[in-house]
Amino acid sequence: MHRVTLIPGDGIGPEVAAATRRILAATGVPIEWEEVAAEPVADRRNERFLHADWLDSIRRNRVALKGPIATPVAEGHRSLNVALRQALELYANLRPVRNLPGLKTRFENIDLIIVRENTEDLYAGLEHTVVPGVVESLKIITEKASTRIARFAFNYARQHGRRQITVVHKANIMKLSDGLFLTCCRRVAQEFPDIRCNELIVDNASMQLVLKPESFDIILTPNLYGDIVSDLCAGLVGGLGVVPGANIGDEYAVFEAVHGTAPDIAGQNRANPTAMTFSAALMLEHLGETNAAALVRRALGSVYQAGRPLTPDLGGTATTTEFTDAVVAALERLRAGSPVKA
Numbered sequence: 056m057h058r059v060t061l062i063p064g065d066g067i068g069p070e071v072a073a074a075t076r077r078i079l080a081a082t083g084v085p086i087e088w089e090e091v092a093a094e095p096v097a098d099r100r101n102e103r104f105l106h107a108d109w110l111d112s113i114r115r116n117r118v119a120l121k122g123p124i125a126t127p128v129a130e131g132h133r134s135l136n137v138a139l140r141q142a143l144e145l146y147a148n149l150r151p152v153r154n155l156p157g158l159k160t161r162f163e164n165i166d167l168i169i170v171r172e173n174t175e176d177l178y179a180g181l182e183h184t185v186v187p188g189v190v191e192s193l194k195i196i197t198e199k200a201s202t203r204i205a206r207f208a209f210n211y212a213r214q215h216g217r218r219q220i221t222v223v224h225k226a227n228i229m230k231l232s233d234g235l236f237l238t239c240c241r242r243v244a245q246e247f248p249d250i251r252c253n254e255l256i257v258d259n260a261s262m263q264l265v266l267k268p269e270s271f272d273i274i275l276t277p278n279l280y281g282d283i284v285s286d287l288c289a290g291l292v293g294g295l296g297v298v299p300g301a302n303i304g305d306e307y308a309v310f311e312a313v314h315g316t317a318p319d320i321a322g323q324n325r326a327n328p329t330a331m332t333f334s335a336a337l338m339l340e341h342l343g344e345t346n347a348a349a350l351v352r353r354a355l356g357s358v359y360q361a362g363r364p365l366t367p368d369l370g371g372t373a374t375t376t377e378f379t380d381a382v383v384a385a386l387e388r389l390r391a392g393s394p395v396k397a
């Protein structure tokens with residue numbers, strides 16, 4: 056029996072979390088979910104902060120599946136997502152981006168992985184007003200965190216048969232901060248002569264990604280560029296509804312989709328649960344349940360191959376529930392050994 060912390064999150068989070076739970080239940084893998092308060096604590100000023108229960112639960116179980124959490128724009132509390140990653144030292148953010156079988160998008164043959172540093176950079180949240188009208192925001196890059204993420208990426212490449220790492224940076228302008236990141240990556244690259252390593256400035260990388268995305272294998276990058284490039288890459292393969300993610304540290308791992316709370320469609324039973332379900336497949340692999348992870352991917356793949364039912368983000372008319380029903384049915388057929396259209 057695996058014990059896993061479940062944070063359903065805000066907006067569409069509870070809807071996609073419920074769908075994912077149903078799909079995972081159909082795999083037969085015994086999982087005991089420890090669901091922690093959907094609502095983080097609010098204090099007198101209605102500020103939200105990291106719920107101690109979340110941290111306790113994840114520290115106990117070591118693995119969590121998490122829905123998105125809203126962060127107010129240009130005001131209010133700091134991101135709880137960032138706080139969670141920092142508190143648990145989830146230093147590697149892994150985002151595999153692949154075409155789905157049968158899903159028509161502008162690009163084909165995309166199979167890349169973004170490895171994003173997850174604990175520092177401009178996400179350190181250190182900003183203040185120097186004098187009225189002048190604001191300073193600190194970009195923190197350390198040798199320790201840069202070397203750690205680079206080593207993670209190169210080890211990941213070796214373990215997963217990947218051949219090339221592209222370091223994405225802006226060291227022509229931020230010569231010290233991004234320069235340090237790049238230097239650390241170059242140093243680690245020397246320990247891995249079997250992996251090709253090249254470098255691209257982030258603006259050029261963005262153009263290359265929409266010109267020839269199939270030429271990328273692993274993208275290794277600091278926190279902020281990783282965030283932006285992730286959404287760009289999601290757009291290449293069908294949007295935020297289909298791209299999973301994992302936050303990994305030496306002790307704990309938290310699996311979550313790339314997308315946010317999607318307030319424009321929350322509560323309408325029209326969110327696409329694919330991204331969270333793929334994140335859960337990454338979690339199953341992490342738990343050693345590789346067969347179940349493959350089953351989940353094949354079941355999703357068979358629905359996409361059939362071309363229906365699809366949720367509105369992909370041009371369909373299905374509800375979250377109808378899509379989930381189809382994935383569960385495909386999974387049950389696969390487990391029974393019946394052929395599925397794939």
Ligand code: NAI
Pocket residue numbers: 067071122123124125126127136295296297311312313314315316317318319320325326327328330368
């Ligand atoms: P978003 O990812 O929530 O939505 C962007 C667009 O993608 C919207 O049109 C939305 O409907 C669509 N979309 C996203 N996920 C979808 C899904 N599963 N199925 C169908 N359509 C989907 O980004 P936005 O609007 O910039 O952020 C909303 C909130 O989410 C903010 O408070 C932000 O801070 C938070 N956020 C949280 C994240 C996390 O918890 N890891 C990550 C990104 C944003």
